[in-house]
Amino acid sequence: MKLFTAEQIRALDRYTIEHEPIASIDLMERAAQAFTDWFVQHYPASRPVAIFCGMGNNGGDGLAIARLLQAQRYTVQCFVMKLKAQGSDDFETNLQRLQELTTVTLLERAEQLPVALPDDALLIDALFGSGLDRPVEGFPAQLIQFLNRTKLPTVAVDIASGLFADRPNGSGDVIVKPEATFSFQFPKLAFLLPGNAQYVGEWYVGDIGLHPEVIQQTETSWFYTDAAAARALLQPRTRFSHKGNFGRALLIAGSYGKIGAAVLSAHACLRAGAGLTSALIPQCGYKIMQTALPEVMVMTAGSNKKIVSDFPPLGAYDAIGVGPGLGKDFKTAKALGGLIEKMISPMVIDADAINLTAENQAWLAKLPRQSIFTPHPKEFERLVGPVANDYERLARAKEFAQRYQCVIVLKGAYTAVVLWNGEVHFNTTGNPGMAKGGSGDALTGILTALLAQEYDSATAAKLGVYLHGAAGDLAAQHNGMIAMTATDLIEQLGHAFEQLNHA
Ligand SMILES: NC(=O)C1=CN([C@@H]2O[C@H](COP(=O)(O)OP(=O)(O)OC[C@H]3O[C@@H](n4cnc5c(N)ncnc54)[C@H](OP(=O)(O)O)[C@@H]3O)[C@@H](O)[C@H]2O)[C@H](O)CC1
Numbered sequence: 192m193k194l195f196t197a198e199q200i201r202a203l204d205r206y207t208i209e210h211e212p213i214a215s216i217d218l219m220e221r222a223a224q225a226f227t228d229w230f231v232q233h234y235p236a237s238r239p240v241a242i243f244c245g246m247g248n249n250g251g252d253g254l255a256i257a258r259l260l261q262a263q264r265y266t267v268q269c270f271v272m273k274l275k276a277q278g279s280d281d282f283e284t285n286l287q288r289l290q291e292l293t294t295v296t297l298l299e300r301a302e303q304l305p306v307a308l309p310d311d312a313l314l315i316d317a318l319f320g321s322g323l324d325r326p327v328e329g330f331p332a333q334l335i336q337f338l339n340r341t342k343l344p345t346v347a348v349d350i351a352s353g354l355f356a357d358r359p360n361g362s363g364d365v366i367v368k369p370e371a372t373f374s375f376q377f378p379k380l381a382f383l384l385p386g387n388a389q390y391v392g393e394w395y396v397g398d399i400g401l402h403p404e405v406i407q408q409t410e411t412s413w414f415y416t417d418a419a420a421a422r423a424l425l426q427p428r429t430r431f432s433h434k435g436n437f438g439r440a441l442l443i444a445g446s447y448g449k450i451g452a453a454v455l456s457a458h459a460c461l462r463a464g465a466g467l468t469s470a471l472i473p474q475c476g477y478k479i480m481q482t483a484l485p486e487v488m489v490m491t492a493g494s495n496k497k498i499v500s501d502f503p504p505l506g507a508y509d510a511i512g513v514g515p516g517l518g519k520d521f522k523t524a525k526a527l528g529g530l531i532e533k534m535i536s537p538m539v540i541d542a543d544a545i546n547l548t549a550e551n552q553a554w555l556a557k558l559p560r561q562s563i564f565t566p567h568p569k570e571f572e573r574l575v576g577p578v579a580n581d582y583e584r585l586a587r588a589k590e591f592a593q594r595y596q597c598v599i600v601l602k603g604a605y606t607a608v609v610l611w612n613g614e615v616h617f618n619t620t621g622n623p624g625m626a627k628g629g630s631g632d633a634l635t636g637i638l639t640a641l642l643a644q645e646y647d648s649a650t651a652a653k654l655g656v657y658l659h660g661a662a663g664d665l666a667a668q669h670n671g672m673i674a675m676t677a678t679d680l681i682e683q684l685g686h687a688f689e690q691l692n693h694a
């Protein structure tokens with residue numbers, strides 16, 4: 192699914208108004224109706240509602256929502272933050288429509304705050320939407336601070352007031368903190384960035400019928416992978432396949448005390464459908480791996496029993512994943528440098544293999560094209576240096592992916608798959624229960640398995656990250672977010688594949 196900037200969304204609105212055709216006031220009514228339908232499903236009419244409106248189209252939506260909720264028998268108080276004499280045309284029309292039915296309170300000065308609100312009130316924030324073009328200051332900032340201080344459950348219309356849809360906010364910016372955001376047609380880029388979590392809450396998207404033709408034609412480099420998008424990436428396994436078709440995968444992983452990381456990644460590789468899974472691990476892990484996973488073929492390498500070094504020739508493998516629990520011994524580093532130089536097919540590079548690459552940047556130029564890096568934010572900064580915010584992190588990942596023709600999987604709440612062609616695909620599956628040791632090892636195994644099955648790197652990364660999150664969601668359902676482990680996640684992979692097959 193595509194994501195657009197605020198400016199692109201404005202252009203999509205205009206095109207829809209002209210070509211559907213639909214009057215702009217009717218498009219606003221459609222948006223307000225979509226919000227209201229959703230709101231009625233989520234919040235009971237027994238709770239009083241207080242709606243705070245600005246004077247642009249976001250405020251216009253708020254006024255229309257006030258009218259529609261009143262028709263659904265909600266008790267509604269409506270406030271307009273009056274910053275200027277005249278609002279947008281559609282705002283003015285909706286103000287008139289509402290004032291024919293009820294009184295609207297104008298808020299113009301700080302002295303009018305605090306506003307008295309019932310203890311069980313639900314707040315709707317329609318002060319600013321995607322038209323916000325500067326940080327909020329003065330009276331509007333005081334009003335937002337007041338709303339936040341009430342701690343009453345707040346729902347944002349389209350986007351929390353004060354939050355920029357597609358560019359960074361300053362650290363001191365005043366922004367509404369909603370428990371939920373109901374957005375029109377598309378999630379905003381800002382919703383997918385970890386630093387904005389408290390300014391988004393749960394987000395929902397309502398279809399308001401923007402013109403499908405123009406959505407299809409409008410180019411973007413931002414996407415998100417939902418079930419439909421992931422489903423389209425899945426290759427059918429034919430009945431004539433035998434283990435040779437599904438590729439030979441190799442994990443190079445583990446060091447003394449971290450053999451578990453090797454076991455987890457190999458386990459996930461098996462469950463993600465690799466035909467033959469092998470592991471190259473230190474001698475100290477031999478029995479552990481053979482016992483834990485009889486399906487895995489095990490090799491050990493190097494005279495030091497605690498680490499892997501001196502890799503044997505590895506040309507027989509279709510895909511190699513390297514890094515989980517590997518450690519950073521200089522002998523391991525030397526072997527990894529040699530491997531990177533020889534390999535021609537894409538590799539998955541995780542954990543200590545990322546850290547070692549960060550310390551040996553000359554390897555980057557020799558890296559097999561379309562290799563996949565899977566850094567968490569700290570590992571990413573080791574690779575590229577410090578970054579100031581989520582937007583800069585994405586920009587740097589794009590630059591890096593383009594320069595080295597690789598894929599960067601930026602792990603986080605909405606893991607971002609950044610491709611060498613500049614595209615960014617945000618994942619939509621997963622949950623906080625996955626923020627635990629072992630989750631990343633599982634992802635490396637999954638990605639290596641998909642590469643071995645001849646998925647290209649971009650597809651493997653998007654699909655693998657989706658499945659990893661979907662399996663995590665199933666593990667959370669069965670074991671709870673607190674108790675779930677990486678092994679639970681791996682054991683749900685089969686169900687995650689099935690679920691996707693039937694999506
Ligand atoms: N397809 C859709 O998504 C639809 C969306 N709708 C809704 O429309 C808004 C966007 O409406 P818009 O009128 O463009 O913008 P806002 O309502 O967000 O803001 C209006 C004006 O507010 C002023 N502004 C901006 N920043 C600040 C600030 N920091 N402090 C004070 N004032 C500010 C600015 O006007 P100025 O004259 O003061 O410069 C803005 O123009 C979208 O979010 C949806 O809710 C439609 O209803 C239907 C389709």
Ligand SMILES: [K+]
Pocket residue numbers: 249316317318319320347348349350351352
């Ligand atoms: K808003």
